Amino acid sequence: MQMRHSPLSVAALLGAALSLLPGCESTKSSGPSPSDPQTQKDAPVQTQDGWQRARVGDRVTYAFSAKQGPAPQGGTARALSGQVTLEVEAVQQPWVWVRVTFSDEAGKPLAQTRLAQDQLIPVRADVTRPLDVPHAGEASAERPTTAGRTWEAMRYVSDQRPVDGPLRTRVYANEPGPLYLTQGLLEANTESAGFRVPGGIQVTLREFREGSGTNAAVPALDRPLGPGAYYDRRVDMAPSPSVFRVCFAAERGFLLRTEGPIDTNAAPCSDFSQAEPERLEEVLLGLPFEALSAGDWPPTTAASGTRGTFTVEERAVPAITVQRTETSDGTQRVYSETVAADPWGPVLSGLPYEARFRTLNEGTERVLAGGKREPEGSSRLVRWGTWLGGSK
Numbered sequence: 001m002q003m004r005h006s007p008l009s010v011a012a013l014l015g016a017a018l019s020l021l022p023g024c025e026s027t028k029s030s031g032p033s034p035s036d037p038q039t040q041k042d043a044p045v046q047t048q049d050g051w052q053r054a055r056v057g058d059r060v061t062y063a064f065s066a067k068q069g070p071a072p073q074g075g076t077a078r079a080l081s082g083q084v085t086l087e088v089e090a091v092q093q094p095w096v097w098v099r100v101t102f103s104d105e106a107g108k109p110l111a112q113t114r115l116a117q118d119q120l121i122p123v124r125a126d127v128t129r130p131l132d133v134p135h136a137g138e139a140s141a142e143r144p145t146t147a148g149r150t151w152e153a154m155r156y157v158s159d160q161r162p163v164d165g166p167l168r169t170r171v172y173a174n175e176p177g178p179l180y181l182t183q184g185l186l187e188a189n190t191e192s193a194g195f196r197v198p199g200g201i202q203v204t205l206r207e208f209r210e211g212s213g214t215n216a217a218v219p220a221l222d223r224p225l226g227p228g229a230y231y232d233r234r235v236d237m238a239p240s241p242s243v244f245r246v247c248f249a250a251e252r253g254f255l256l257r258t259e260g261p262i263d264t265n266a267a268p269c270s271d272f273s274q275a276e277p278e279r280l281e282e283v284l285l286g287l288p289f290e291a292l293s294a295g296d297w298p299p300t301t302a303a304s305g306t307r308g309t310f311t312v313e314e315r316a317v318p319a320i321t322v323q324r325t326e327t328s329d330g331t332q333r334v335y336s337e338t339v340a341a342d343p344w345g346p347v348l349s350g351l352p353y354e355a356r357f358r359t360l361n362e363g364t365e366r367v368l369a370g371g372k373r374e375p376e377g378s379s380r381l382v383r384w385g386t387w388l389g390g391s392k
Contacts, residue, residue, distance in 0.1 A: 120224055133279055140154070154171070185205070188203040305320040321336060339360060
């Protein structure tokens with residue numbers, strides 16, 4: 001992540017962290033609409049039965065390889081490879097608790113901070129409303145042999161290079177079976193050939209395992225990817241300050257995210273009826289490229305920052321604050337940003353993934369005559385918690 005030094009806007013402050021990158025779709029669907037002729041409606045068999053029959057120990061592992069070339073203005077190429085595993089940790093219907101772990105090829109933790117810790121995803125085995133995210137691209141049938149098994153599958157190819165978009169290929173098993181955790185995904189490949197910065201990510205099914213079914217206690221949501229948790233940010237901008245809440249849920253393999261002003265008359269995260277579903281496997285398998293693009297943590301610009309603490313309710317978070325002064329059109333402004341020194345620190349227990357790697361606080365002040373500063377806008381993390389199970 002590059003620390004930003006520009007006037008604040010609600011869109012910049014509250015935009016989804018999981019933006020459209022090669023291999024990772026936005027939390028707001030950016031693919032063709034269901035009416036698009038390039039969108040195929042003959043999607044693989046639904047995976048509801050798999051989620052309803054989920055057993056502790058069900059597991060799938062994918063190998064991934066991400067790369068990014070140098071930018072036109074210079075720089076060096078970067079690469080990141082390893083594997084990602086999804087495993088059912090507990091089942092308490094209608095909830096299936098899935099742990100996601102990124103590791104290197106030998107199964108050891110990755111050095112990349114953004115992927116260094118496992119994360120938990122509680123997924124509903126049922127749905128609260130119909131969910132449908134059609135596959136984009138031209139479809140063709142095939143019988144690939146992957147992870148020691150031959151599958152009846154469909155390949156979807158979407159080529160957006162003529163409009164500076166990526167070339168995306170996805171292969172899904174018609175009968176997901178043990179691959180219900182990723183809706184039957186066998187292979188994914190995204191090439192950002194149309195972008196100014198070349199790169200992409202390739203993902204391949206490595207192995208799968210069906211669990212024993214032995215029940216286990218529901219784990220604590222210390223490191224949630226998002227579902228089951230929320231966070232609030234206070235935005236101080238004209239005409240009046242507001243507090244926005246970002247809520248996450250997951251249902252039958254789809255991630256749901258809502259964002260908006262807090263409804264004081266409703267329980268936290270009680271309404272996902274307007275949330276647009278995003279395929280969970282797309283979000284997860286896009287994280288390596290996002291980590292590669294953003295760089296490690298803390299951001300390089302934080303090297304000149306001041307270390308201290310940032311208080312969120314009763315929590316004192318070790319943090320780094322960077323300030324920068326710029327002059328534009330004769331007006332001097334001071335931009336400041338505060339980030340977590342350790343985004344996986346225990347004091348941040350329960351904070352959704354995307355908020356860990358955003359600013360804890362950022363603001364803009366205009367410098368007046370005599371050196372006095374006048375606030376122009378700010379955004380800060382003010383609260384987080386879990387809504388699943390009624391805690392916090």
